[in-house]
Amino acid sequence: MLMRRAEAGDHPAGRLRSLVEETKSAYPKTNFKEWKQVLQELGKFLKADGAYKGSRSLRYDNLFDSFPSNLASLARFHSRRVLKLKEAVLTSYRRNEVKFTELTLDTFRMLQCLEWEPTGSYQIAAKELTENGTISDQSGPSGLIDIHLSSEISDGSLPSNPQKAVVYHPTVSHLLAVLATVCEELSQDSILLVYLSASGFSEQNITSQKYASSSAYTRATSVYPIDKSNSNISSDNHLWLGPRGSGGPNNLYPEDLIPFTRYPLFLVIDSENSHAFKGIHNAEKGEPAALLLSPRIASAMPGAESTGNGSQFTYFLTAPMQAFCQLAGITSEIDSDTYANAETILFSALEQYEGILSTSVGLNNVWGQILPDPFLRxxxxxxxxxxxxxxxFHPEENGEHMPTCLPSLPESVSPKSEAIMSPILELAENLVVSERFHFRHSIRNNKK
Incomplete structure (x- = not known):
């Protein structure tokens, strides 16, 4: 899975399933409940990760993610202070989220999104392994899981990947301790990416309120209510990092992160309570932070049920083509030519967006100093x-459905801009889903 070799991953998964069944038959009195859970988790994970066949790797690929036409525009930022992404802390803590062992789908996607895609030698080595059925000499283990890679995978032309700490279901104190440790090791030209994907409500509140989740884990069109049982404690001003119960020890507040703004931070908050973290803006202790905040309510076609594809906001940040298809309600398999055309349209759109952003006069310096970094850009x-x-997607602008960023990006890249809208219309028409959006309504409003 980490190597994005879906075909190679299906074989050991099927073999594991067969071995468990054979062992159950041989030892009928043995309890295989834990193994059943492992197989269920693996099946859900592989299904979600391979929802759209033929999709590209989530890693940064210079062939698809780098736009030579904009290099001159980006070069102007190098005359100022430039920050590089060298460290990242990734964590996800949600009820019933798709995961395999201690790797959740959301953190898996973000983990992949912050790595370089190896070039030709990797693909050749992988093909030889598949066809010949042999295993070459092994390199050292990578990150979380001991995955053996062929020696040809190294590519001296690529920079080193950012160091990533994946923290599985941490307590608040554990997460803060990890952040403190990582910040101590930051160099002066570095910025720390902090990715938090978590619910804003405890399991106790979820059970007592009996409301439907607004995330991609259940029905995506409902709203989280605000628990007003305690007038002194607002339930929409924190993230919930805990298995059950309620109370302060499991609540992560925006104020908990402010001490770390003595260092440059790039915060990605994916939660229905993400709006609470707007309070970090202009309250920093030294370095202005860059924030990407998810919508309070995820979007979906009317009546659409959860497809177990993880958080929608994270999906857009890591696999925008697949996220667009999911949002538009495309459930049937897309033919390869149509999907390839859609990828080309998206490629051109992002190239155009980059050109507009890099030449914008009113670009805040918080974004300007990180724009040269390929991963953050x-x-x-x-x-x-x-x-x-x-x-x-919505006929009327609804703040709760919209993601936000702080500081604000220039108006030239706002959704109402013709240059931003046109490629999305072209993409929707290519996939024959333009009627599921409201382009005409928005165009009329823009002309008024």
């Missing part, structure tokens, strides 16, 4: 795409 461009797609 790609996240920003995909945020612009995500915001515009959701804007045209």
């Amino acid at each position: 790609r996240l920003i461009l995909r945020f612009i795409f995500c915001r515009a797609v959701i804007f045209y």
Whole structure:
């Protein structure tokens, strides 16, 4: 899975399933409940990860994610202070989220999104392994899981990947301790990416309120209510990092992160309570933070049920083509030519967005100093795409459905801009889903 070799991953998964069944038959009195859970998790994970066949790798690929036409525009930022992404802390804590062992689907996608795609030697080595059925000499283990890679995977022409700490279901104190440790090791030209995907409500509140989730884990069109049982404690001003119960120890507040703004931070908050973290803006202790905040309510076609594809906002930031298809309600398999055309349209759209953003006069320096970094620039461009797609998905502008960023990006990349809207219309027409958006309504409003 980490190597994006879906075909190679299906074989050991099927073999594991067969071995469990054979062992159950041989030892009928043995309890295989834990193994059943492992197989269920693996099946859901592989299904969600492979929802759209033929999709590109989530890693940064210079062939598809780098736009030579904009290099001159980006070069102007190098005369100022430039920050590089060298460290990232990734965590996800939600009820019933898609995961395999201690790797959740959301953190898996973000993990992949912050790595370089190896070039030709990797693909050749993978093909030889598949066809010959042999295993070459092994390199060292990578990150979370001991995955053996062929020696040809190394590519001296690529920079090193950012260091990533994936924290599985942490307590608040554990997460803050990890952040403190990572911040201590930041160099002066570095910025720390913090990715938090979590609910804003405890399991106790979820059970007692009996409301439907607004995330992609259940029905995507409902709203989280605000628990007003305690007038002194607002339930929409924090993230919930805990298995059950309620109370302060499991609540992560925006104020908890403010001490870390002594260092440059790039915050991605994916939660129905993400709006609470707007309070970090202008309250920093030294370095102004860049924030990408998810919508309070996820969007979906009317009556659409959860498809178990993880958080919609994270999906857009890591796999925008697949996220667009999911939002538009495309459930049947797309033919390869149509999908390839859609990828080309998206490629051109992001190239155009990058050109507009990099030449904008009113670009805040918080974005300007991180725009030269390829990973962060790609996240920003995909945020612009995500915001515009959701804007045209709704007939009327609804703040709770819209993602936000702080500081604000220039008006030239706002959803109402013709240059931002046109590629999305072309993409929707290519996939024959333009009637599911509201382009005409928005165009009329723009002309008024």
